[in-house]
Amino acid sequence: MEIVHVPMGDRAYDIRIGSGVLARAGYRIKPFLKRPRVAVITDENVAALHLEAFKEALAVEGVSVISLTLPAGESTKSWSNLERCVEWLLEQRMERSDTVIAFGGGVIGDLVGFAAAITRRGVRFIQVPTTLLAQVDSSVGGKTAINSPAGKNLIGAFYQPAYVLADVDLLGTLTPRDFLAGYGEVVKYGLLGDLDFFEWLEKNGPALAAGDVGARIAAVKWSCQMKVDIVTRDETERGDRALLNLGHTFGHALEAATGYSDRLLHGEGVAIGCALAIELSARLGLCSQEDPSRVRAHLRQMGMKVDLADIPGEMPSAEALLDLMGQDKKVVAGQLRFILTRGIGHAFVTADVPPEEVLRLLKDELDRVA
């Protein structure tokens, strides 16, 4: 069992990572409860596979459970599902000191975290992440949100969980595609701040995907620790936290362009976005010409999407993609900011990127699609 502590004063919390964690969830969660009753919100896939086991683990400690099951997929991060969650919590008479548990991937975590933040101006909230992406990234750090037709995660709040409980055994039921999408965020950590981690992934990525429990725990812990170090320096993204957005300026525009649909999962967009950010860095002379090919080679070795050509269906023009990037939350005074790199493990935030270079890169990439 591994623990990563998030030192945030009176909002400090622990992330507990291990195998067999779910079976002991009642024992772990009970100390947080003012009364032995929790509201669990999940999605249809997670409910079918793991909700009974989770309920039993809570029941053995005398904790009763009310649960709400939502449709699976990115389109669940919507106003209508936010309303559904909040109204359900109110109907169930959840008090401010009661606890809401997000039991699922990043979609459930982001939506339920936001619902918890605004219900009675903030009910206590615990994350039990069930995807690789949620265990390494979305359950930690307090970004919560839903999507708008105008762009990704544009409606939300910073709201930290009280606890995060990550059982890597749950990753065993993910589809290979969902597992690899989460791996996109794992690779991001190596690229943004730790060449040793990237090298470790080059060696251990295949074992991780094949189900090696030790490797999974190590990767989740490494990623969470990196995220915690950044988030505790800059909780609300005034500076360094934007590093965690490596690949996302491109990735979020691609998600919007593909309608937040099955055509492109978030982590897939992040992987393609990282490859584009590093290519852009090389074109601007910031990093070596070898870095983009090394990153692409690793993503390809893992069987991931790497290029715009890997996205099925029609893509909009380079100009339209650049326009979608204009809704990015890192925009200041109308100017886009990018996360670029001086080499693998050395990312930085900059507004000093000529839009014509971005356009040229996107055009070259789109030409390869045609």
Ligand SMILES: NC(=O)c1ccc[n+]([C@@H]2O[C@H](COP(=O)([O-])OP(=O)(O)OC[C@H]3O[C@@H](n4cnc5c(N)ncnc54)[C@H](O)[C@@H]3O)[C@@H](O)[C@H]2O)c1
């Ligand atoms: N808040 C943050 O800091 C942050 C960070 C990264 C990503 N995100 C958000 O996270 C979302 C993506 O999260 P995701 O990749 O977890 O997607 P997801 O929540 O849609 O889960 C992916 C799929 O896996 C299924 N699933 C979940 N757990 C399962 C399990 N154990 N076994 C079998 N199937 C399971 C889900 O039902 C879904 O179909 C995006 O909306 C993204 O914006 C947020």
Ligand SMILES: O=C(O)C(=O)C[C@@H](O)[C@H](O)[C@H](O)COP(=O)(O)O
């Ligand atoms: O926690 C962060 O900060 C991140 O940027 C992590 C990202 O992986 C995540 O996708 C996040 O939701 C993106 O943030 P956004 O502010 O660009 O919506």
Ligand SMILES: [Zn+2]
């Ligand atoms: Zn992300």
